Structure formats: structure tokens, C-alpha cells
Amino acid sequence: MLVSFKNHINTKFPFLKDTRLVIAISGGIDSVVLAHLCHKLNFNFALAHCNFNLRGKESDADEAFVLDLGEQLDVEVFIQNFDTEVYAEENKCSIQMAARELRYDWFSELAQQLNFDYILTAHHADDNLETFLINFTRGTGLNGLTGIPELNGNIARPLLPFSRETIEAYAKSENIAWREDSSNSSRKYLRNKLRHDVIPILKEINPNVLDSFQNTLSNLKETETIVSQTIDDFLNRAIVKKEGGTVTYYISEFKNQNNPKAFLYEVFKNCGFTEWNDVEGLLEAETGKYIASGTHKLTKHREFLILTDCHSELVSESISLNQPIKISEVEVQKSQVKTPLGVLFFDEAEALRDNAQNTIYVDLEKLKYPLEFRLWQTGDVFHPIGMRGKKKVSKYLKDEKLTPSEKDNTWVLTSEDKIVWVVGRRADDRFKVSGRTNQILKIELK
Incomplete structure (x- = not known):
């Protein structure tokens, strides 16, 4: 030996x-x-x-x-x-x-x-x-x-x-x-x-069963290599985006296969799902339908399947869902506050620039402290900048065609329960800079 x-x-x-x-x-x-x-x-x-x-x-x-x-x-x-x-x-x-x-x-x-x-x-x-x-x-x-x-x-x-x-x-x-x-x-x-x-x-x-078994393993491994390459090529077409613990897939790519269930199994086999007929059923289900395992959640949203890591979801919820972050005037003056989405930076600006996805400019004197950074809630209303009147946050997120996981992880910055910013998306018109503004505050999420 x-x-x-x-x-x-x-x-x-x-x-x-x-x-x-x-x-x-x-x-x-x-x-x-x-x-x-x-x-x-x-x-x-x-x-x-x-x-x-x-x-x-x-x-x-x-x-x-x-x-x-x-x-x-x-x-x-x-x-x-x-x-x-x-x-x-x-x-x-x-x-x-x-x-x-x-x-x-x-x-x-x-x-x-x-x-x-x-x-x-x-x-x-x-x-x-x-x-x-x-x-x-x-x-x-x-x-x-x-x-x-x-x-x-x-x-x-x-x-x-x-x-x-x-x-x-x-x-x-x-x-x-x-x-x-x-x-x-x-x-x-x-x-x-x-x-x-x-x-x-x-x-x-079969006295030579171990030798026969080795030959079988060799053949299976060669087949696995072919399957693996096929799935890699499929994923290159099917994945829309990856973001944190969430992966979004085109449903059409699964439907285009002769055996969608086989591709669903290969893609999601490590996610803890066991009822593969139910997984396949999501391809034709209504928006919002989902299946869940102990580790993952797979949701049908319009023309997409969205895979969410349950651990990531639980972590994001547990950070501040029941404990909103209170931001005092002193903390604003210190210029930065850590949040579950990143760091909020507060700086006085000499001139107004256009709002961007992660940066807004507000009238500093209109803010009342403490500010609050929290997940949006059912019933929240704001006045989208550039629009007349108000709008429910839920309706705004729906119109923006956000996925369920994106909706669940949408945060707002508020002042006296008035929304200043749907963070990373839209500022509120009530706090915008005007000709009467004396101090401009730049708020940026990094």
C-alpha cells in the first residue's frame, strides 16, 4: 500500500x-x-x-x-x-x-x-x-x-x-x-x-463493487461538469442583479427552458426548498406569492423571481425596526451618524445643488429635533419634491415598481413625524430650499 x-x-x-x-x-x-x-x-x-x-x-x-x-x-x-x-x-x-x-x-x-x-x-x-x-x-x-x-x-x-x-x-x-x-x-x-x-x-x-463505484463516480463527475457549465451560462442570462442578501432573476429565462423545474432545482437547490412543484408554480403565480424555507424566501414579483436570504432580512429588521434612530442637533453638528444603510453626513452648504439619489439639500431652519431615521410605516405620507400635494409612501413605492425586499428595506428621515426624505429616493417638498432660506443643510448617505 x-x-x-x-x-x-x-x-x-x-x-x-x-x-x-x-x-x-x-x-x-x-x-x-x-x-x-x-x-x-x-x-x-x-x-x-x-x-x-x-x-x-x-x-x-x-x-x-x-x-x-x-x-x-x-x-x-x-x-x-x-x-x-x-x-x-x-x-x-x-x-x-x-x-x-x-x-x-x-x-x-x-x-x-x-x-x-x-x-x-x-x-x-x-x-x-x-x-x-x-x-x-x-x-x-x-x-x-x-x-x-x-x-x-x-x-x-x-x-x-x-x-x-x-x-x-x-x-x-x-x-x-x-x-x-x-x-x-x-x-x-x-x-x-x-x-x-x-x-x-x-x-x-459484486466483489469489485468499489472499482465499479469509482467508475460510476468518474462518469457522474464528468456529467456534473457539463451541468455546471450549463447552469453558469444560464445564470449569466437569468440574473438581473445582486444586492446584499437578495438576488433577482428573470422568470422568462426559466420559462424558455424545456424543463424549467430542473433549472429551478439546480439554481435553488441549496436554499432549503423541498416542494419543487410549488417552486415551479411561482412562475405562473400572482405578484406577491412566495415560498419560504428556514434560510431563504423566494418571491414572485411581476416578471421576476426574487431570492432573499432570511438571515439578512432578519438582521436588517432587528437593527432598528422597533428602535428608530434618534438624531439630535448635536449629532447633526458633529456631521455624521451611523445607520443600517450606511453613514449619514450632515454639512452646511454655501449654495444649492440638485438633489441626487443619495444626497439632498434642505432648509436647516425648518428642521425640528430630534430627527428620526426609521423604516417607513403603513400610513406614512409625504410631499414629493417637485409635485403638488401629498402622496402615501406605499403608493409611491408601488409606482416606483420596487420589489418586495426593496420596499421592506426603505427608510425615511423625519422631523416632528414629517418625512424629510424617503432615503435614497425622494426628498420632501416641505423642507426644500427656497429664496427665503438662510442656511442650507446638505444630507448625504454613504
Whole structure:
């Protein structure tokens, strides 16, 4: 196996030879063999072990084993203890998901702080088949059937071509000791059920099932490349604009496809939507109809689909929705105030210039303090500059054909509940500069 591993490194991972590596090590056979192989090749590496404190004394024994292995290989060892059950409860996720998040977050932090170039994990061919079957049984798209990536950012998996059987044979031939995780024998988890009950049957049917699987993955990855390029070309035509946590798409581009649902799936598959018939239904729905997941909201607006990141939406609402920003005369004199949209700058101007999208000029003496910076509200009315009479802000925003997310994120600057400025859009006629103005105030949003 050492010769095959060396050849694989030379072919796929030559860049690992002259870099600083950290190996994610549990104490199990896979990661221990990876450590020994890297030691044989004289790689510059350290070991990183997570103690999830889920198996009592057994977890502590794993930690002690890894420390001993570090001494044996004469490499540095990093240990991190986690209260995994508390994390899972606080984040409302499974123990397995909690352990995964804690593990990779720490590895990333470790690599960044100590300048490790790559993190090596010991995933192998059987792990790859298990992941494929898990995704297959739960339902997935093409990308969920292409297996574990050999290289994902700074995470490298050099054991992926090797089977569990090959790894075990090498460990025994080299008299390598390892730790057995008792939880691996439990059928409680889906991965273990597949490992112990399903995959042995597949190997019985086809002893070369892992080789066949590798060929299938290769074909799927080639197909994925074609699909990815097609979707990239489609998005170049379909995306109208990106702004903050919002992306706007032309509906017509989806309708022009022979299979709109397939394109909807590929574009929005990572947004948490599950009812794809409902997603497709938005193409013909009335303006304002939407579907939502735990992370995103997809809205039909005229000839557009608007994807909003729910987190961004919640953040923007929580900043000042219930707590408008009060701006005192002193703050105006200090010339700048931070807002959720940017910084408001206040400067006295010697002469009047035309209002712009993010700049207005007002009669300073007409302002009453404190000014207030807030989201617009139902019932708000203002006097658009250059027009006679008043207009509801809601009607103005509708006439401007703003998208729902743009409407939701429209702010106003007020004085004694009178709107001075629909920020970034239209000033109010009541505060405009006239021939009687003594002091001109320039208000600019940056």
C-alpha cells in the first residue's frame, strides 16, 4: 500500500510534499494508518484530535492513545475537548452533526492560527460509497451522487482510492496499533446500518463493487461538469442583479427552458426548498406569492423571481425596526451618524445643488429635533419634491415598481413625524430650499 499511496500522492497531491499539514486523527485505524504513511514519506505534519466526551473513559483512552502516537512518530499533537451534547442541544442538531461542525470549525481555526497549509482527513473508498448511499436514500440531485471531494479548499483526502480492506491489511502487516470505537458497531446510525448490513451484500453480489463505484463516480463527475457549465451560462442570462442578501432573476429565462423545474432545482437547490412543484408554480403565480424555507424566501414579483436570504432580512429588521434612530442637533453638528444603510453626513452648504439619489439639500431652519431615521410605516405620507400635494409612501413605492425586499428595506428621515426624505429616493417638498432660506443643510448617505 505504501507504494500505491506514494504514487497517488505524486499524481494527485504533489503539493503536499513541501507544505505544513495537520492530520485529523481519531485514533481509529484509518487516521492512524494515514499518519504512519505520511511519516514514511517524511511529510511535515502534526496531529489534531477531538475529544467529544461522548463515550466516557473510552473517549479519554482515545485521547491518551493519540498523545502516545505523537511521541512515537515524533510529531506535535493538538487536543481539543468539546461538550458535544450541550452544543447539539443549543443548536438543535443531531449529535453527529454537532460533532462534524465542532470538528471542522476547530480544524479550520487551528490551520489559520498556526499556518498549516492543508488539513488531511482519512476518508477512504468505503466511506465514499456509504456517503453516496446515504444521499441516495435521502433523495438528492446530481451533486449529492458525486461522492466526497478529494480536495475541498484546504481539506485533502488522500486515502479516498483505498478500501477499508486494503487499509486494514496494511495496518496488520506493519503491526500498527489502533483504537476501536465501540459506537461503530451500533446499528443506531444510518451509516453503520449501511456499513454492516447493506455494503457486505453489495460486495457479495459484486466483489469489485468499489472499482465499479469509482467508475460510476468518474462518469457522474464528468456529467456534473457539463451541468455546471450549463447552469453558469444560464445564470449569466437569468440574473438581473445582486444586492446584499437578495438576488433577482428573470422568470422568462426559466420559462424558455424545456424543463424549467430542473433549472429551478439546480439554481435553488441549496436554499432549503423541498416542494419543487410549488417552486415551479411561482412562475405562473400572482405578484406577491412566495415560498419560504428556514434560510431563504423566494418571491414572485411581476416578471421576476426574487431570492432573499432570511438571515439578512432578519438582521436588517432587528437593527432598528422597533428602535428608530434618534438624531439630535448635536449629532447633526458633529456631521455624521451611523445607520443600517450606511453613514449619514450632515454639512452646511454655501449654495444649492440638485438633489441626487443619495444626497439632498434642505432648509436647516425648518428642521425640528430630534430627527428620526426609521423604516417607513403603513400610513406614512409625504410631499414629493417637485409635485403638488401629498402622496402615501406605499403608493409611491408601488409606482416606483420596487420589489418586495426593496420596499421592506426603505427608510425615511423625519422631523416632528414629517418625512424629510424617503432615503435614497425622494426628498420632501416641505423642507426644500427656497429664496427665503438662510442656511442650507446638505444630507448625504454613504
